[in-house]
Amino acid sequence: MSGTRGYHHGDLRRALIAAAVEVIEEAGPTALSLRDLARRAGVSHAAPAHHFGDRAGLFTVLAVQGFDLLAETLDAAGTDLLDLGVGYVTFAVRHRAYFEVMFHPDLYRADDPEVRAARARSGRALRSRVTALTDGGPDGQQADVMAAWSIVHGFATLWLAGAFPAGLGDDPGEAARAVIRRLFTPPPSA
Amino acid sequence: MSGTRGYHHGDLRRALIAAAVEVIEEAGPTALSLRDLARRAGVSHAAPAHHFGDRAGLFTVLAVQGFDLLAETLDAAGTDLLDLGVGYVTFAVRHRAYFEVMFHPDLYRADDPEVRAARARSGRALRSRVTALTDGGPDGQQADVMAAWSIVHGFATLWLAGAFPAGLGDDPGEAARAVIRRLFTPPPSA
DNA sequence: GACCCAATCTTGACAGCGACAAGATTCCCT
DNA sequence: AGGGAATCTTGTCGCTGTCAAGATTGGGTC
Numbered sequence: 001m002s003g004t005r006g007y008h009h010g011d012l013r014r015a016l017i018a019a020a021v022e023v024i025e026e027a028g029p030t031a032l033s034l035r036d037l038a039r040r041a042g043v044s045h046a047a048p049a050h051h052f053g054d055r056a057g058l059f060t061v062l063a064v065q066g067f068d069l070l071a072e073t074l075d076a077a078g079t080d081l082l083d084l085g086v087g088y089v090t091f092a093v094r095h096r097a098y099f100e101v102m103f104h105p106d107l108y109r110a111d112d113p114e115v116r117a118a119r120a121r122s123g124r125a126l127r128s129r130v131t132a133l134t135d136g137g138p139d140g141q142q143a144d145v146m147a148a149w150s151i152v153h154g155f156a157t158l159w160l161a162g163a164f165p166a167g168l169g170d171d172p173g174e175a176a177r178a179v180i181r182r183l184f185t186p187p188p189s190a
Numbered sequence: 191m192s193g194t195r196g197y198h199h200g201d202l203r204r205a206l207i208a209a210a211v212e213v214i215e216e217a218g219p220t221a222l223s224l225r226d227l228a229r230r231a232g233v234s235h236a237a238p239a240h241h242f243g244d245r246a247g248l249f250t251v252l253a254v255q256g257f258d259l260l261a262e263t264l265d266a267a268g269t270d271l272l273d274l275g276v277g278y279v280t281f282a283v284r285h286r287a288y289f290e291v292m293f294h295p296d297l298y299r300a301d302d303p304e305v306r307a308a309r310a311r312s313g314r315a316l317r318s319r320v321t322a323l324t325d326g327g328p329d330g331q332q333a334d335v336m337a338a339w340s341i342v343h344g345f346a347t348l349w350l351a352g353a354f355p356a357g358l359g360d361d362p363g364e365a366a367r368a369v370i371r372r373l374f375t376p377p378p379s380a
Numbered sequence: 381g382a383c384c385c386a387a388t389c390t391t392g393a394c395a396g397c398g399a400c401a402a403g404a405t406t407c408c409c410t
Numbered sequence: 411a412g413g414g415a416a417t418c419t420t421g422t423c424g425c426t427g428t429c430a431a432g433a434t435t436g437g438g439t440c
Contacts, residue, residue, distance in 0.1 A: 106218040147372035154344025182337035
């Protein structure tokens with residue numbers, strides 16, 4: 001499994017995934033082509049089909065890995081609600097390729113058992129952390145989670161789409177901090 | 191310009207845009223094919239190229255129309271900050287096709303002058319309404335706008351992606367109201 | 381160590397797509 | 411009535427995903 005020589009690649013699956021992440025990072029999921037990935041890995045044009053079945057199969061694998069990575073990130077985030085949110089935004093920007101795939105269910109098989117499980121893991125991570133850090137009533141807990149999720153997800157999405165005005169610097173985590181602070185707290189009246 | 195008979199379609203541009211919105215609504219922007227649109231409109235496969243140049247040209251037109259539609263929606267929204275947010279979410283769900291295109295700049299020519307102008311219009315609408323409804327200091331105004339935008343945009347995106355748990359009903363506006371309430375206000379302690 | 385099966389990868393082919401070029405048809409204005 | 415411009419068609423090219431069939435190799439068993 002040392003190199004790419006020989007009939008068998010040896011580590012093709014991993015190589016294809018790595019190349020896919022790179023391509024998506026640079027040009028978005030739409031630009032991803034199985035034939036291009038095969039070319040980059042130095043294998044024939046139909047080799048990827050064996051590992052992923054089809055294009056949706058590859059995206060399905062990426063979605064699973066992405067949700068697992070997000071769950072780990074959230075579990076490892078700081079104990080503060082702000083740090084948790086910054087962790088979410090940082091994940092989206094650092095692992096942009098995974099993030100974009102994860103929240104475009106039309107790209108992959110969203111009802112795949114592994115996807116459901118991975119998504120449930122990251123959902124549990126987010127939910128447990130938020131509910132532990134807010135004191136909304138029993139009725140308000142779900143709305144608290146949704147609010148926290150919405151504000152960080154919206155920030156990440158808008159940041160990645162380049163929708164925010166220029167001049168915010170290049171540290172999304174820092175910019176996100178000032179925004180997330182508005183959640184659950186009245187604005188600092190001047 | 192009565193029907194589709196004759197060499198000239200008469201209203202092809204509008205028909206193609208309408209068909210595009212329909213397709214995107216059902217299957218996402220990725221599924222859109224110029225040849226399919228031509229088929230639906232009953233014209234030859236190369237007819238769309240004359241009106242939009244290429245695929246990105248069509249998405250560019252949709253982005254312009256979408257940002258203008260959003261600007262109108264925000265201008266017409268209620269005077270409350272909650273109503274403004276509900277208006278944003280309602281726009282995203284009702285005009286899902288436009289919304290998805292608008293915030294995927296890799297689909298269209300984001301630096302197109304008309305796009306810039308339309309985006310500026312909707313940006314101004316959002317900014318002016320939010321700053322009028324919050325009392326954050328001069329330094330905090332930008333963060334206030336970004337926070338409001340983030341929470342409604344995140345809610346809309348997650349709702350459209352089917353990321354929220356089931357059982358929230360089918361009225362995104364109502365569900366959004368409980369979430370947006372968390373902005374700038376402490377949670378209702380039980 | 382020889383053998384066989386399954387996993388892996390290749391070759392070949394097909395239909396659909398975006399894009400471009402060149403020609404046909406029609407509208408509109410003078 | 412005539413002519414230019416706008417609109418639409420036909421034909422073609424390379425690219426893509428997907429399927430089928432064959433070639434090669436690794437790993438386990440006797």
